[in-house]
Amino acid sequence: MSKSEVVIPKFSELPLREGDPPYSAWGLYGKDDQLGTLNRLADRIVRDAARKEIQTGKRISLNWPLNAQRDHLLFGRQAFHQRIFQLSSYIVNDDTWSFNSQGSSQWDGLRHFGYQKEQKFYNGVTLEDIHNEKDTGVNGVHAWSEQGIVGRGILLDFHRWRTLNGIDFDPFESQSIPLEYLKATAKAQGTEINFGDILIVRTGYIEKTRSASREQLQARAEIELPPSGGVEQSEEMLEWIWSNFSAVAGDHPAFECWPSQKPWMLHEVLLAGWGCPIGELFDLDKLAEHCEKTGRWSFFVTSEVCNVPGGVASPPNILAIF
Template sequence: MTDEAFRDLYRELRESAPRGPEDRRGTLRRLTPERVVAASAEVRTGRTVSLAAPVETDPGPDNPHPASHRMLTPADGDAGPDGLHFALDRFAMNVHGNADSHLDALCHVIYDGGLYNDVPASSVTPEGAGALTLDTVRDGIVGRGVLLDVPRLRGVPWLEPGEHVTAGDLAAAEEAQGVRTGPGDLLLVRVGHGRRRAELGAWQAAEARAGLHPTAVRYLAERRIAVLGSDGNNDTAPSAVPSVAFPVHVLAIHAMGMHLMDYLRFEELTEACEAAGRWSFLCLVAPLRLQAATGCPVNPIAVL
C-alpha cells in the first residue's frame, strides 16, 4: 500500500464519524445503554470463557522482557505454625509487548505530532498521560462480542506470519459462520497466532505476524464496530505500508478513536462457539483503574 493511499484512507476514516472537539471516548460512543441491554440477550447457557493468554515470566523470542513476579512474604521460616501470616507478592510488566493480552488506550498512538481528535502529544509526559487515558474506560466495556475465525474460513489451523486479513475475509467469515456484525459490537478476529505459538513455539513476532490489512479497517467503520481485538497484534508484520510500522493501530486508534485489544487467546472460545452453534456472545472487559496509563493487561470474559 503506498504512503499516499494510506494517507487517503486515514483521512477517510477520520471523517467517517462525526465527533465534537471534546470527544474522548471515540467509538465507545456506539456502545449505548440500549445496546448493552440487548447484548445481555446473548447469554443462553451461562458458560464463561477467558479470552486472555496466561501471563508469562520466562523470556522468549517474542517476549524478551517478560512480566516479573516475586514473592515479598513469606520468607523462609516466616510462616510459622501459629498466628496470622500473609502471602504478599509484586507484579510488573511491559504492557505493550508481543505476548501478553492487553488493552490499548486512545493515548497509546502518537501520529503526526498528536493523539486522537487533535489532542496534543504533549499531554503524554514521563509522569503519565493527561488525556485519552485508561481512565476513560474505568466503568468497563460491555457489549455484544462477535468472533470471526479467518483460519477456519480458509481451512487452515492458523494464518502464517505476514499474511493479511482483508475486508473480504471478514465478510466471508460472517457468511460462513452465520453471523453479522453491527453497531456497537466488540469484534474479535482470530488469526491463529496463539495456536501456532503453542504448537510450533514462539518466534520474533515483532518481525513477522499475521494481522489485518489496513484497508480492512474500512469494514470496521462501515459496520460501526466499537472495539477491535485479535489473538495477534491486529497489525501485520512486515507492515503493508512502508513508512508506517503499525497502520491498523494508527487508523483504528488515532483516526477513529477505537480501543484495541492485542494478543488475546481464542482457542477455548472457538470450541465453545462451535459447540453452541453461534459466534456471538456477551463480552465483558474490566480494565484496571490506572488513571494516567496508555494501556493495561486485560482478561476479557465471553459469556455464552
C-alpha cells in the same frame, strides 16, 4: 449525544474537519472526548446484547496468562515478574507484580499509537501533552474503566474457515487477511453483524505459539519488527470497521498485518483517528472450540480495563458469556 441513540457520519465524510489527519473523526463527540468508538456502546445496545446473548451462563476467559511469553516477548518488552513474600511472622502472603501492560493479552489505549506524520494522538493530543510534569492523564485507559468495554461480541474464526477451505496462511509471516475473507467467514458461520459489535478475529497465532519450539520463539523475539499476519490495510477494511464496530481485537500481536504493507497503518486511524480500542494477543482457542460446538459465534463481552490514570494500555480482564 443521547446514550440511547448513536449516529455516525459516513466513512466518505471523514475527516470531519479540514486540516485534520486522513480518515480522522476528531470532534465527533467533542474536543475533550476520550471514549472514541466506545461511545457507540449506548445503554440500549448493551442492554439488548445482554438480553439476547446471555442464554446459558457459560463463561469463557479470553485472557492469556500475564507470564505467557516469559523470556520471548516481542518488541523488546519487559517480561512479567512476580515476587511472593510472607508478611511479618503471620501465616500470610503478599505478592508484587512487575510487567509491561502489552506483554500479554491487552487493549491498546489512546496514548499508544499516534499519527506518525502529524505526530498527534486522538483528538489532537501531542507527545508534549503526555510527557510533561503537568500530565493531565488525557487519553489514558482510566477513561475506559468507568464503564468498561461491554457489549455484543462476535468471533470471526478465520483460522477455522481458511483451514476448511484449504487457504494457506502463516500467522508468523507478514500476510494480509483480505476483507472478503472475513466476510466469507461470517457468512459461513451464519454470523450477523450488528452496529456496535466488538469484533474479534482468530488467526491461529496463539495456537501456533503453543506448538512452536523455544528456539523459534526466541528467534522471533530478537527481530526488531517481528512479522505477523493480520487484517489488510485498505480503505475498504477501514470503511467496514467504521460502519460496524465499537472495538476490534484478535489473537495476534498487531490486529493488522505487520509490518504494514502500506505507507500507513490501521493503528494510526483506529487509535489516533477514531479512538477505537485494539485488542491483541487474546487467547481465543477455548472460545473457538465452544463456538464450533454450539454453532454460535456471538456472545456477550465484559472487559474491565485497569483503572490506571494516564495508562497507555491494559490487560483486558475479559470474559465471553453465552
